[in-house]
Amino acid sequence: MLEIKDIKKLAILARIKLSEEEEKRLLKEVDPILGYVAQLTEITSIVGEAKKAGEHKNVTREDINVTETGTNTDAITSNFPEKDKNYLKVKKILS
Amino acid sequence: MIDLKNLTIKIAHDAFAKGEYTAVQLTQAYLDEIKKNDKDIHAYLEVYDNALIQAQFADKAIATARAAKKDFPLLMGIPVAVKDNILVKGQIASSASKILENYRATYDATVIEKLQREYGVVLIGRTNMDEFAMGGSTENSAYGPTKNPHDLERVPGGSSGGSAAAVASNETLIALGSDTGGSIRQPASFCGIVGLKPTYGAVSRYGVMAMGSSLDQIGPFGKTVADAEILFNAIKGQDIMDSTSLPEIKTEKIPENKKFKIGVPRDFLNMGGIDASIIANFEESLKKLKNLGHEIVDIALPNLKYSLAVYYVIVPAEVSSNMARFDGMRYGKRVSGGNGIEDYFLSREAGLGREVKRRIIIGTYVLSSGYYDAYYNKANIVRDIIKDDYKKAFEKVDIIATPTAPSVAFKIGEKIDDPLQMYLEDIFTVPINLAGVPAISVPSGVKNVNGKDLPIGMQFIANHGREDMLFAVSKSFLGEKNN
Numbered sequence: 287m288l289e290i291k292d293i294k295k296l297a298i299l300a301r302i303k304l305s306e307e308e309e310k311r312l313l314k315e316v317d318p319i320l321g322y323v324a325q326l327t328e329i330t331s332i333v334g335e336a337k338k339a340g341e342h343k344n345v346t347r348e349d350i351n352v353t354e355t356g357t358n359t360d361a362i363t364s365n366f367p368e369k370d371k372n373y374l375k376v377k378k379i380l381s
Numbered sequence: 382m383i384d385l386k387n388l389t390i391k392i393a394h395d396a397f398a399k400g401e402y403t404a405v406q407l408t409q410a411y412l413d414e415i416k417k418n419d420k421d422i423h424a425y426l427e428v429y430d431n432a433l434i435q436a437q438f439a440d441k442a443i444a445t446a447r448a449a450k451k452d453f454p455l456l457m458g459i460p461v462a463v464k465d466n467i468l469v470k471g472q473i474a475s476s477a478s479k480i481l482e483n484y485r486a487t488y489d490a491t492v493i494e495k496l497q498r499e500y501g502v503v504l505i506g507r508t509n510m511d512e513f514a515m516g517g518s519t520e521n522s523a524y525g526p527t528k529n530p531h532d533l534e535r536v537p538g539g540s541s542g543g544s545a546a547a548v549a550s551n552e553t554l555i556a557l558g559s560d561t562g563g564s565i566r567q568p569a570s571f572c573g574i575v576g577l578k579p580t581y582g583a584v585s586r587y588g589v590m591a592m593g594s595s596l597d598q599i600g601p602f603g604k605t606v607a608d609a610e611i612l613f614n615a616i617k618g619q620d621i622m623d624s625t626s627l628p629e630i631k632t633e634k635i636p637e638n639k640k641f642k643i644g645v646p647r648d649f650l651n652m653g654g655i656d657a658s659i660i661a662n663f664e665e666s667l668k669k670l671k672n673l674g675h676e677i678v679d680i681a682l683p684n685l686k687y688s689l690a691v692y693y694v695i696v697p698a699e700v701s702s703n704m705a706r707f708d709g710m711r712y713g714k715r716v717s718g719g720n721g722i723e724d725y726f727l728s729r730e731a732g733l734g735r736e737v738k739r740r741i742i743i744g745t746y747v748l749s750s751g752y753y754d755a756y757y758n759k760a761n762i763v764r765d766i767i768k769d770d771y772k773k774a775f776e777k778v779d780i781i782a783t784p785t786a787p788s789v790a791f792k793i794g795e796k797i798d799d800p801l802q803m804y805l806e807d808i809f810t811v812p813i814n815l816a817g818v819p820a821i822s823v824p825s826g827v828k829n830v831n832g833k834d835l836p837i838g839m840q841f842i843a844n845h846g847r848e849d850m851l852f853a854v855s856k857s858f859l860g861e862k863n864n
Contacts, residue, residue: 293742300701300745301708301722302738303730316743318801323690323747326759345624361471361487367715376710377721 288317383410385551390608393554394455397443404443404458408436408503411460415506415552423527424537424547426465428506429472435503436460442501455611456500462547462556465507466514467599468588469493476590477522478512480713480732490588491623492557492599492616500615505553508543512734514564514592515700516540517806520797521736528793529571532833535790538568541602545572548602555612556602561593562692563786563810565600566822570785570838573824575609575855576602578810580845581817582627584613585620591703593696594625596814606823606855613848630846635853643670643841643854644680644778652686654805655787658828662837663784666825666858670782673857680778682770687763688812693804694747694760695815701744704737739800764815771816775844780854783809785822785838789830809840819843821851823859 293313297304304312359372368375383402396402412432419425429435439458446453463469466476468486470493475481489497496502511521519527519542527542529535530550537546541558545568548556558565560578569576577600584599591597601612620626645667650660671677709715709728716727733741747756774781787808796803813820825839839858843850855861 288746292746296742296745296749299749300741301705301725301729302733302741303726304738308738312739312742315739315800316746319693319739319743319804320746322801322804323694323756323760326687326690326694326763327755329687329759329763347621347624358487361485365484365487365712367709367712374711377724379721 288313288320383407385410385414388554389605390455390459390554390603390611393459394457397458398447398453400447404436404439404503405433407458408432408460408505411505411551411553414550418550419552421528421533422530422546422550422552423525424508424543424550424552425462425506426475426477426509426524426543427473429504432460432503432505439501439503454500456496456502456615458501458503459555460503460505460553461496461612462505462508462544462553463493464541464544464556464558465510466559466590466592467493467557469504469507472507474507474590476513477510477524478707478732478734478737479523480707480709480728482714484712486588488588490599491585491620493588495616495618508541508547508556510543511540511564512737513590513700513704514540514559514561514597515736515740517563517567517803518791518793518796519543519568520793521734523734526793529790531573531835532790532830535792535835536571538571538786538790540564540568541576542568544602545569545574545576548572548574548604554603555608557599557612557616558602559589559592559597559599560810560814561596562696562814563807565602566810566820566838566840567786567806569602569822570840571790571836573827573836574602574604575606575821575823576600577609577613577821577848577851578813578819579613579617579848580627580819581814582625583617583629583819583846583848585618585623585626587620587622591699593699593814594703595695595699598814606821606852606859606861609821610852627846632847632849635849638857639853640674640676641779641850641854642676642678642777643780643782644678644774645782646682646685647679649682649685650783654808655784656789656828658789659784659787659837662826662828663839666839667782670858675854675857678778680774680781682774682812684763684766684770685812688767688815689804689808691760691763691767691815692807692811693743694756695764697740697744698748698757699744700737700740701748704733704741707732736800767812768816771818771844779843779850781842783840783842785809785840789828789835789837813842818845819848819851821855823855825858
């Protein structure tokens, strides 16, 4: 069983502010879902066999710039919430 | 007047070729329908103001081809609606979320680039959806739900509910959706049209906003199997921009009137929770297939019963990672707080909806230290075993058949406060995404509820890369001519 303090902690980890009401509602909603998926933790006898690693492979490419510098600058900077010329403006991190 | 109700890509193409009407006229006909009906249905979040200009371009290319007595692509000048999580350069792409309300795409998704550059389609607008594709009813849109064209009190399904409703109400000829656990097939079923979830890797995911990256696929909606097939063939193919896309599997052309061996997972159908009308319709459909000369056999998929539990661990885990980028810093909604870190908390609080937050919290939980092995690792092991079940089944049969959804379209608001109940809606569609195989939903009948005919869907599943078999068996089932 989850408790309100667990929801609070998860919200901090996930960088989401929740109101008290939202915390309560989430607790009520999330708990049955976790209860449902917990059946996975109880599976001890599985029909079949888990595959060993090896089926998946990495796909790599050269680490090169594929577009000319400046091509998408305007499109990208016009989506900035705040800017100063072409610089993205954020609050000071170290104070 | 163009008969939009019975229109197919082939019919429109022939009309363009003969000069019976133009792409501008066809696009205008759809825009008129949208104007007339979409205030009730709310399939579109935005109709692109350059749709007629795109149609003019197509008409020029068609005129040039006609003058030179040359063929032109089947899709040229054909209106396509686009789910709001697929990027069209310069247009807003919001994923029906507040956090991306004013976000303008900086590049074209590969599917969009192909459709525009190689085929000259007309992108008519962006369609409503559950926020970031999380949901099965389109009620999770930050911009209000889409209504089912067959009954305005009911949901169109989801998450690609806007695309399905737009096709079903003749507000576009064809549409693009995305399917992570049934988000194309279930709305196709609820709206009485055809929807395909391609093989994982068959269609490039470049430019579709990631939800469950190991499960997401873009796919087509159409009123006919042939239309869905034409759109699929146009968007498929390996893409250097998506390292999970796969080279095409070369297969021999399926002969006309081919008889398929169709497997039915009986145990799975008997587990309860499925509407009696769905079971009855499914049995009737099997009879019909048998009468058409196909062979029906029982098969076992013993681990399918764990599919939903696996899915609702893997998806929130991938969601909590994928959603981390929406923090109000570089794009999207930013809510200012006392310091930089508070900006994150406030922007995400204001910008993200209930279901998105719910999945982020669950995902954060199952990935956290101490629970990772019990949930996430276990889910991946069981996922591999489910894949294996399918692999073994496809050694014995060509096609697997199930209903698409356990019920017909439900009422708006009926399940919104019970997320677990909403998740159980995905029981037939989720295992297919876990296995990465392709599946199609086709209309198989209706259930009459209070004088309204609500569509029922039939799902056909094939082995990796065998969409051609799905099209062939679906055409046989619906009596659609091969062309």
